[in-house]
Amino acid sequence: MAGLIPAYDSAEKLELLPTPTSPGQVAVRNVRRRPDAILGGILLGIVVVAALLAPALAPFDPFSPKGPSLAPPSPPHLMGTDALGRDLWSGVLYGARTSLTVAFLVGLMVLVIGTLVGTTAGYRGGWVDDVLMRFTEVLQVLPRFFLALVVIALFGPGLDRLVLALGLSSWALLARVIRAEVLSLREREFVEAAVTMGAPVRRIIFRELLPNILPSAVVVLSLLLAQVMLLEASLGFLGLGDPNTISWGYLAGQAQRFLRVAWWLSVFPGAAIMMAVLGLNLVGDALTETLGGRT
Amino acid sequence: MSATILDVSNLSVVFGKGSAAVPAVRGISFAVARGETLGIVGESGCGKTATGLALLGLLPSSGRVTSGVARLGNRDLLAMSPRELRGIRGRRLAMVFQDPATALNPVLSIGRQVSEAVAAHNSELDRAQAKKRALDLLEAVGVPDPAARYRDLPHVWSGGMRQRAVVAMAIANRPRLLIADEPTTALDVTIQAQVLDLLRLVQGETGAGLILISHDFGVVAEMSDRIAVMYAGEIVETGTAGKVMETPRHPYTAALLRSVPDLDLDREQLEVIGGQPPNPSLLPSGCPFRPRCFLSGGRAVCRETAPRLDGEKGSHQAACHFAAELAIR
Numbered sequence: 001m002a003g004l005i006p007a008y009d010s011a012e013k014l015e016l017l018p019t020p021t022s023p024g025q026v027a028v029r030n031v032r033r034r035p036d037a038i039l040g041g042i043l044l045g046i047v048v049v050a051a052l053l054a055p056a057l058a059p060f061d062p063f064s065p066k067g068p069s070l071a072p073p074s075p076p077h078l079m080g081t082d083a084l085g086r087d088l089w090s091g092v093l094y095g096a097r098t099s100l101t102v103a104f105l106v107g108l109m110v111l112v113i114g115t116l117v118g119t120t121a122g123y124r125g126g127w128v129d130d131v132l133m134r135f136t137e138v139l140q141v142l143p144r145f146f147l148a149l150v151v152i153a154l155f156g157p158g159l160d161r162l163v164l165a166l167g168l169s170s171w172a173l174l175a176r177v178i179r180a181e182v183l184s185l186r187e188r189e190f191v192e193a194a195v196t197m198g199a200p201v202r203r204i205i206f207r208e209l210l211p212n213i214l215p216s217a218v219v220v221l222s223l224l225l226a227q228v229m230l231l232e233a234s235l236g237f238l239g240l241g242d243p244n245t246i247s248w249g250y251l252a253g254q255a256q257r258f259l260r261v262a263w264w265l266s267v268f269p270g271a272a273i274m275m276a277v278l279g280l281n282l283v284g285d286a287l288t289e290t291l292g293g294r295t
Numbered sequence: 296m297s298a299t300i301l302d303v304s305n306l307s308v309v310f311g312k313g314s315a316a317v318p319a320v321r322g323i324s325f326a327v328a329r330g331e332t333l334g335i336v337g338e339s340g341c342g343k344t345a346t347g348l349a350l351l352g353l354l355p356s357s358g359r360v361t362s363g364v365a366r367l368g369n370r371d372l373l374a375m376s377p378r379e380l381r382g383i384r385g386r387r388l389a390m391v392f393q394d395p396a397t398a399l400n401p402v403l404s405i406g407r408q409v410s411e412a413v414a415a416h417n418s419e420l421d422r423a424q425a426k427k428r429a430l431d432l433l434e435a436v437g438v439p440d441p442a443a444r445y446r447d448l449p450h451v452w453s454g455g456m457r458q459r460a461v462v463a464m465a466i467a468n469r470p471r472l473l474i475a476d477e478p479t480t481a482l483d484v485t486i487q488a489q490v491l492d493l494l495r496l497v498q499g500e501t502g503a504g505l506i507l508i509s510h511d512f513g514v515v516a517e518m519s520d521r522i523a524v525m526y527a528g529e530i531v532e533t534g535t536a537g538k539v540m541e542t543p544r545h546p547y548t549a550a551l552l553r554s555v556p557d558l559d560l561d562r563e564q565l566e567v568i569g570g571q572p573p574n575p576s577l578l579p580s581g582c583p584f585r586p587r588c589f590l591s592g593g594r595a596v597c598r599e600t601a602p603r604l605d606g607e608k609g610s611h612q613a614a615c616h617f618a619a620e621l622a623i624r
Binding site: 188189190191192193194195196197198199200203207208211212214 | 402464
């Protein structure tokens with residue numbers, strides 16, 4: 001069939017814009033215009049780098065005593081040492097790993113479950129939607145911190161259970177947002193157009209719906225991850241974290257007893273938690289505005 | 296008349312349920328032959344779009360088909376399961392949407408969307424083959440240098456080019472019947488003409504039947520072999536384009552034709568049809584067009600009996616008690 005129908009005159013080529021700007025480029029440009037977003041990105045970047053390079057950056061093993069007890073910040077112990085003479089700088093670096101690992105795994109679980117529930121409810125509608133949404137509402141009223149406490153009380157402390165407990169209880173908001181997006185996208189003409197072309201349901205969901213939902217999902221997720229990090233730190237602070245891994249919450253919790261004699265023990269882990277959570281929130285806010293998501 | 300592709304009889308569509316039910320389409324019948332263009336005209340709310348959506352099985356959940364048969368080949372479209380419909384959509388019948396800005400997914404490249412339309416019914420093709428077909432299609436619908444534009448997102452293209460892509464997707468699997476619902480309404484007038492040309496060319500290439508739904512009598516007149524005029528959910532006049540245009544036999548058609556702007560006529564004001572189409576749930580007694588009719592003149596028969604389509608089937612039919620009077624005027 002090609003070639004049988006003549007192409008239209010080249011004048012119409014002019015209608016095509018010469019330098020296309022992709023939505024990605026636009027988003028990048030918009031984020032650049034916002035200093036708070038840049039700050040958030042830098043803070044988050046530092047945490048990520050610290051987590052990735054912890055073994056290379058940390059001068060000591062965070063668990064073994066390597067110096068004088070309760071030494072104030074000074075070389076070689078940049079952030080000082082704790083009561084057992086363990087290097088705090090190394091501890092904070094390794095703590096970033098724990099924090100990010102928990103956030104990443106919980107995020108992954110939330111993404112999978114939330115997307116599954118949200119698209120199923122929105123696309124199928126009817127009683128499936130009713131059942132899934134009522135269940136989601138039950139989850140939404142469940143206090144997550146309390147749930148995590150109960151799980152740890154029952155099964156003992158450990159990162160695996162913590163991730164499971166948080167992941168299984170945190171997807172409600174994402175599922176609701178995705179469901180709402182699916183409901184509105186489903187009525188859009190390009191989805192109908194795909195249907196008129198005989199596209200299978202799988203294709204409609206993965207090609208037509210999900211790519212359009214991504215911006216809102218990213219926004220919800222970024223803010224959710226900040227909450228997860230805080231929860232993890234709070235549990236660690238209460239001594240309910242995994243005793244075999246260093247975490248910021250654990251470090252801050254241990255510091256309590258020495259609050260008056262060793263300020264550095266509280267300040268540095270606290271600052272690290274603040275950096276990570278603030279960074280995520282700032283980035284999340286900027287994403288909300290540029291990607292137009294709602295939370 | 297050559298082979299009939301689509302044969303619709305007694306199609307009725309109702310929106311809503313129970314006492315709030317609103318009849319949108321009331322027992323219409325029509326047929327489309329291979330390579331033929333049937334234009335469906337009428338004001339907004341006459342049931343044109345509901346007709347098209349019913350054929351595709353795409354009525355919103357509040358609407359349903361209450362009667363009728365729509366034979367495409369030897370199968371009834373209206374009786375198909377969703378699964379059967381999916382196999383037929385795109386392959387046997389396809390739709391060209393009104394607004395290319397909303398009919399394309401904003402976050403997928405145009406090339407990808409066309410190649411997926413190809414792949415939807417050709418699972419044996421691998422990705423490269425589907426892409427090749429998509430490029431051929433884009434070239435066929437007159438997109439200059441499709442290879443360079445393949446990865447563009449829809450918002451980069453102009454409206455006319457996007458509509459070409461939409462047409463390319465619709466014809467990707469050489470459907471036997473194309474339904475075009477107001478395919479040019481969202482476009483500039485100059486682009487309109489190009490898209491209409493394109494539809495004609497595509498039809499010539501594929502031999503598909505075309506149902507062109509429009510409120511624009513000019514567009515329909517230019518394109519159609521036959522015309523069906525809809526009013527209040529019914530076909531009030533149908534016939535070959537020449538006969539309907541030159542000797543309309545229903546006062547509604549006559550009034551519509553008179554209200555088309557004409558540069559050759561020196562008129563102070565555009566003629567209009569007074570009033571609005573009736574509320575489909577509160578149809579007037581007798582002829583639904585009676586309250587706006589210039590011909591009726593309050594005659595009792597118009598008030599008492601609803602006229603039925605009368606005349607030579609296939610050639611020219613109208614639903615008016617006084618069609619003969621109109622012919623004389």
